Amino acid sequence: MSDSATVIIERDAPPARPARRLSFSWAGLVPFFLFSAMFLGLPLAFLAIGSIADNKTGAPTLANYGALTTPSVATAFRNSIEVSLVTAIVGGIFGFLLAVAVILGRLPRILRSALMTFSGVASNFAGIPLALAFTYALSFQGIVTLLLKGFGINLYASGFTIFSKLGIEIVYLYFQFPLMVLIIAPAIDGLKPEWREAAENMGATGFQYWRRIALPILTPTLLGSMILLFGNSFGAQATAYQLTAGQVSLVPLAIGNQISGDVLHNVGLGYAMAMGMVAVMGISIVGYTLLQRRSERWLR
Amino acid sequence: MSGGGPAIGSRAPGALESVANSSVAADRPRRSWGAPWAWIIFLIGVLYFTVPLIATFIISMRAKPLFAGYTNSFADSRFLSSLTYSFVIGLITVVLSIALVVPTAYWVRLRAPRLRPFVEFVTLLPFVIPPVVLVFGLIRAYSRPPLPFTNTDIGSSALLVFAYIVLSLPYMYRSVDSGLRAIDIRTLTEAAQSMGAGWFTILVRIILPNLRVALLSGAFLSLAIVIGEFTMAVYLARPAFGPYLALLGANRTYEPAAVSLISFGVTWLAMIAIALIGRGSRTRIQVGGAH
Numbered sequence: 001m002s003d004s005a006t007v008i009i010e011r012d013a014p015p016a017r018p019a020r021r022l023s024f025s026w027a028g029l030v031p032f033f034l035f036s037a038m039f040l041g042l043p044l045a046f047l048a049i050g051s052i053a054d055n056k057t058g059a060p061t062l063a064n065y066g067a068l069t070t071p072s073v074a075t076a077f078r079n080s081i082e083v084s085l086v087t088a089i090v091g092g093i094f095g096f097l098l099a100v101a102v103i104l105g106r107l108p109r110i111l112r113s114a115l116m117t118f119s120g121v122a123s124n125f126a127g128i129p130l131a132l133a134f135t136y137a138l139s140f141q142g143i144v145t146l147l148l149k150g151f152g153i154n155l156y157a158s159g160f161t162i163f164s165k166l167g168i169e170i171v172y173l174y175f176q177f178p179l180m181v182l183i184i185a186p187a188i189d190g191l192k193p194e195w196r197e198a199a200e201n202m203g204a205t206g207f208q209y210w211r212r213i214a215l216p217i218l219t220p221t222l223l224g225s226m227i228l229l230f231g232n233s234f235g236a237q238a239t240a241y242q243l244t245a246g247q248v249s250l251v252p253l254a255i256g257n258q259i260s261g262d263v264l265h266n267v268g269l270g271y272a273m274a275m276g277m278v279a280v281m282g283i284s285i286v287g288y289t290l291l292q293r294r295s296e297r298w299l300r
Numbered sequence: 301m302s303g304g305g306p307a308i309g310s311r312a313p314g315a316l317e318s319v320a321n322s323s324v325a326a327d328r329p330r331r332s333w334g335a336p337w338a339w340i341i342f343l344i345g346v347l348y349f350t351v352p353l354i355a356t357f358i359i360s361m362r363a364k365p366l367f368a369g370y371t372n373s374f375a376d377s378r379f380l381s382s383l384t385y386s387f388v389i390g391l392i393t394v395v396l397s398i399a400l401v402v403p404t405a406y407w408v409r410l411r412a413p414r415l416r417p418f419v420e421f422v423t424l425l426p427f428v429i430p431p432v433v434l435v436f437g438l439i440r441a442y443s444r445p446p447l448p449f450t451n452t453d454i455g456s457s458a459l460l461v462f463a464y465i466v467l468s469l470p471y472m473y474r475s476v477d478s479g480l481r482a483i484d485i486r487t488l489t490e491a492a493q494s495m496g497a498g499w500f501t502i503l504v505r506i507i508l509p510n511l512r513v514a515l516l517s518g519a520f521l522s523l524a525i526v527i528g529e530f531t532m533a534v535y536l537a538r539p540a541f542g543p544y545l546a547l548l549g550a551n552r553t554y555e556p557a558a559v560s561l562i563s564f565g566v567t568w569l570a571m572i573a574i575a576l577i578g579r580g581s582r583t584r585i586q587v588g589g590a591h
Contacts, residue, residue, distance in 0.1 A: 028407030029415060035400055036422045039462045043437025044429065050440065098345045105338020113575075115345075120571040121564075122349060124521075127530045128545045129560035130352075135549075136557060137355035144351060174352070177345065235430030238530035242546055252432045252531075259436050259535045274433045281428045 044278070050271035064268035068276060072249065073269065077276065080251040083165060084233040087172040092226035094173075095180025103188045116185065119178035126175045127238035134171045134243070138162040163244050171243060172236065176229050183228060187221040187295065217298045224291030231284040234277070251277050353564065360557035369554035370562075379559065382544035383527075389457065389540065390526035393464040394519045398508075400465065401472045402515075406507055409480050410489060423473040426466050435532045438463055456536050463532045468522035475521075479514025480507075517574040524570035528563055 054061045068074065102112040137144045138155070139162050145155050161167060191214055199209040237252035246253060251273060257263045258270035363369035373379050408416050426434070442449035442459055449455035485507065492502045508515070530542030545563065549556040 026412070028411060029404060029419070032400060032404040032419065032422075035462075035465070036425075039438065039466050040422065040425055040429070040434075043434060043441045046441045047433070047437045094341075094345075097341050101335075101338035101341040101345075105335045105342070107334040107338050107342060111342065115342075117571055117575050118349065120574065121567050124524050124571070125528075125564055125567050127528055128542055128549060129528065129563045132545075132549050132556050132560045133352035133356045133564075136359045137352045143355035143358050174349070177348075231427065235432070237430070237432045238542065238546075241530070242549060252430060255432050255436055256531070256535065259432075259439060270436075274436055277433055278429055281430060285424065285428050 047271045047274045047278075050268060051275045053268060055266065055268045061268075064266075064272035065276075067266060067269045068272055070269070073254065073264070073273060076249040076251045076254045076273075079165060079249055080234055081280075083168055083172065083250065084230045086169050087176045087233045088226045088229040090169075091173050091176025091229050092180050092222065095177040095225075096184050096222060098177060099181045099185045099188055103185065115181060119181040122178035123175050123182060126236060128242045130171060130174055131239050131242035134162055134167070134174070138167070138170070163247055165248050168240055168243060168248060168250075171239060172233050175236075176233060179232060180225055180229060183225040184218075184221065187218055190298075191217065218295075220291040220295035224288045224295065227284045227287045227291070231281050231288075234280055234284070353561070356557045356560055360554055360561060363554035363558075369558035373555045373558050373562075376555070378539075378544055382539055382541045385539050386527045386529075386533075386541035387523075389461055389464065389538075390523045392461050393468060393526055394522050396461065397465045397468050397472050397522060398476075398515055398519070401469070401476050402507065402511065403503055405473060405476045405480055406485060406503065409477075410485055420473075423469050426469050431463075431467065431529075431531045432535075434466060435463060435535045439535065450536065456538060460532060460536050460538050460540075463536075464522070464526050464529070467525065467529070467532075468518070471521050471525075472518045475514045475518035476511060479511040483510045513577055516577045520570040520573045520577075524567050527566060 051064050052060050052062065054063065068077070098115070101107065102115050136142055139145065140156055142162070148155055162170070195213055195217075196209055199213055204212070235252065237256060240248065240250050240253055241256065244253075246257070254264075255270065255274055255277065258273070262270065264270055360369040361367075363372070404419065408419050429437075438459055439450060441447075442455075443451070449459040488506050488510070489502055492506050497506070528542055528545075529540070530546060533540035534543040534546070541563070545556060545559055548559060
């Protein structure tokens with residue numbers, strides 16, 4: 001309180017007004033904070049409290065977090081992290097190359113705007129329709145599977161199935177690439193042509209320019225974007241739900257099952273899983289923010 | 301292309317492209333056709349993106365008679381009712397979200413800049429809390445007194461709307477905030493106040509019209525997300541489009557292909573609308589990333 005009053009005096013507010021102004025500056029945000037408290041804070045508080053409460057007595061305990069090492073739960077976390085890592089790295093690299101191709105590859109300009117609009121669509125095209133589309137393409141009787149069989153390549157003979165972890169990764173990439181394109185494009189635009197000219201004046205080859213100048217400048221952005229992709233994949237639920245029908249154990253699916261009924265036979269463990277998921281997401285967002293801040297040193 | 305030597309230090313718009321062209325293109329004869337490696341990467345991308353859609357299209361056309369996959373879908377009353385339900389929920393979400401976000405972002409810029417980091421933090425929380433976790437918490441918190449939302453149909457739908465507002469918060473807030481940055485709200489507000497306008501008049505008649513682009517793009521993005529959303533709708537047992545499509549996918553062959561394509565088309569329309577609205581505007585529009 002006294003802090004705010006000091007600031008207002010520093011701003012030379014008319015002496016009659018400080019009190020009113022002070023109350024107003026809070027009042028305008030009351031609806032927002034009320035809404036956030038009710039529909040973000042309270043649900044989260046319920047999960048947090050439930051995760052440290054004993055199922056029977058309600059006494060504080062850390063047993064629920066200890067139970068996260070239960071094989072089925074640990075597998076879900078391991079699978080989720082693996083799928084997210086793979087799709088973040090592969091999606092990140094290919095999305096980056098795609099963005100470089102349309103921005104610096106001297107392709108017709110229209111391809112660039114087409115890719116950008118399409119990326120907007122594809123990064124939002126997830127869930128049930130996406131899972132269905134890949135089922136039509138790559139399931140046992142899928143169009144692509146049959147087409148490849150016509151060429152003598154039998155996908156399913158080698159044990160591949162779209163309803164597996166690898167399948168989930170292939171499908172998730174469909175929204176991971178485009179998201180990467182959207183995030184990384186401004187950074188690639190920010191590479192100044194002067195840097196390239198300066199490098200070339202000193203006799204650098206294209207490879208040396210990328211290796212010594214462009215990539216080091218882009219590295220924080222690249223890493224940060226990949227972390228964002230990681231979180232994007234880690235939180236995805238609907239696509240995997242439709243695709244695998246629960247055959248592959250992932251954290252969001254396990255939480256979903258826990259909502260429908262206490263399938264873990266341990267209410268507190270369900271809450272602990274949810275909190276674990278929030279923790280992983282939180283870490284990835286913090287990492288993204290820190291790297292983003294660092295990348296602003298060079299890029300605008 | 302600039303005629304003479306490379307324009308070092310030139311900041312003119314378009315300088316990036318022209319200079320990049322002139323510096324790289326010297327050793328490549330077919331510069332107007334682009335680099336081969338760029339084409340290869342681009343075509344791999346096109347292939348990966350289009351094959352699932354083409355497969356879906358082929359399956360949807362296999363129904364006999366032709367287009368039966370589409371006509372059957374339209375004839376199914378639950379198709380229209382679920383799409384309508386999701387659309388109405390989406391509209392309510394957009395309206396309430398604007399009503400919540402615009403005054404907040406306006407107030408933060410004008411009167412409470414010290415609270416900005418905190419407000420921004422809250423608007424980013426939905427990125428940290430995945431939909432499945434949020435709906436888990438909402439159901440646990442609001443299935444008992446004093447606020448038993450989930451006990452009635454209308455209550456569950458209201459809870460769904462609130463959940464979707466939370467989901468759209470990051471996009472809406474960023475969109476509106478960058479829209480506000482582009483206009484001089486302090487001068488506008490003072491001008492309006494000196495003519496005797498109250499806060500409500502200022503917001504509705506001065507600020508909102510100036511935020512058209514930001515609001516419309518935020519609205520279309522939210523709509524695109526909400527209409528196909530599955531996770532929250534299914535656990536709140538709502539008759540929405542996402543759960544309907546999931547059920548259809550489990551029980552039918554051709555119809556879900558047709559409906560998937562339609563839903564893809566709806567997302568396309570929303571994004572094209574955003575691109576058209578955003579054209580020529582200084583507001584930076586963020587799209588992407590909510591599953």
